[in-house]
Amino acid sequence: MTKISFIGGGNMARALIGGLQSNGYAMDAISVIEPDADKRQQLHAEYGVHVTEQLPSVSSADVIVLAVKPQQLRDLAIFLGSLLHEQLVISIAAGIRSQDLARWLGGYQAIVRVMPNTPAQIQAGISALYALPAVSAAQKEIADTIMQAAGKTVWLDAEQKMDAVTAISGSGPAYVFYFIEAMQQAALELGLSAEDARLLSLQTFAGATALAAQSSETPATLRAQVTSKGGTTERALLSMDTAGVKNAIIHAAHAAAARSAELGDQLGKE
Numbered sequence: 001m002t003k004i005s006f007i008g009g010g011n012m013a014r015a016l017i018g019g020l021q022s023n024g025y026a027m028d029a030i031s032v033i034e035p036d037a038d039k040r041q042q043l044h045a046e047y048g049v050h051v052t053e054q055l056p057s058v059s060s061a062d063v064i065v066l067a068v069k070p071q072q073l074r075d076l077a078i079f080l081g082s083l084l085h086e087q088l089v090i091s092i093a094a095g096i097r098s099q100d101l102a103r104w105l106g107g108y109q110a111i112v113r114v115m116p117n118t119p120a121q122i123q124a125g126i127s128a129l130y131a132l133p134a135v136s137a138a139q140k141e142i143a144d145t146i147m148q149a150a151g152k153t154v155w156l157d158a159e160q161k162m163d164a165v166t167a168i169s170g171s172g173p174a175y176v177f178y179f180i181e182a183m184q185q186a187a188l189e190l191g192l193s194a195e196d197a198r199l200l201s202l203q204t205f206a207g208a209t210a211l212a213a214q215s216s217e218t219p220a221t222l223r224a225q226v227t228s229k230g231g232t233t234e235r236a237l238l239s240m241d242t243a244g245v246k247n248a249i250i251h252a253a254h255a256a257a258a259r260s261a262e263l264g265d266q267l268g269k270e
């Protein structure tokens, strides 16, 4: 079994480990390097993974997943470079370009950049992957297998597309949760119980998403099928259009993509 070492045991590392566990991955093949003792203890208790604060332990791993914040990556990578021999390095840090990471690692090129998302923890994630040219086909296969344990995978032909991916699927779960929060708040305001608010909003999301995925119709057509002339949906959509909801969502995704590029520009300069 490929030995995986996560550096950083925060939200996204947990989500990926959860996905690997659900997929039957041997938890004793996974170790997590994390400075916070409470997080280490929690990760060990919940998943049975090895935990340590000792960076040199990465030497025994086949794959190293860099799961620290983008702002923490450079200092870590400069230290990590001397510990690498033939491991595959997977970076999930938003914005950070592979060539900047390679430079911080002292020229190490076996790098796959990945943008996962948190539904990984129930194997419903999607990850976009991009490999530097030096990454072998076998290493790409390993990266793909690991990320498939957390959901679907898509390979990018140009790293530049990572900013867009980050804005859509990386940050995207937060947009959906935001919408669900609003639906649940409205349900409560309209007099439904918390339990019904939760059930009705979540099943509506799940059902509409499944229909959009399975149907050959566009989302616009499916939306029109809900919208009876002179009816309730029409009134709701008019209210959304007046408030500029669609434009706000599009604008938000552009803002996220711009922030990804900005992180790459700012942090990559160092």
Ligand SMILES: NC(=O)C1=CN([C@@H]2O[C@H](COP(=O)(O)OP(=O)(O)OC[C@H]3O[C@@H](n4cnc5c(N)ncnc54)[C@H](OP(=O)(O)O)[C@@H]3O)[C@@H](O)[C@H]2O)C=CC1
Pocket (backbone or CB within 6 Å): 007, 008, 009, 010, 011, 012, 013, 033, 034, 035, 036, 039, 066, 067, 068, 069, 070, 072, 076, 092, 093, 094, 115, 116, 117, 118, 170, 171
């Ligand atoms: N959350 C998400 O939905 C997604 C996140 N990502 C990317 O994943 C990365 C991690 O994000 P997320 O999990 O949300 O962040 P978190 O802050 O939750 O996790 C990062 C963890 O790494 C720890 N850490 C910091 N420095 C080191 C170090 N030198 N060695 C080991 N551990 C260290 C942090 O400790 P401390 O808090 O003490 O600094 C923290 O516990 C980011 O780069 C982000 O861009 C990508 C896709 C989606």
Ligand SMILES: O=C(O)[C@@H]1CCC=N1
Pocket (backbone or CB within 6 Å): 094, 166, 170, 171
């Ligand atoms: O918010 C962030 O920066 C990270 C990257 C994508 C999702 N979370």
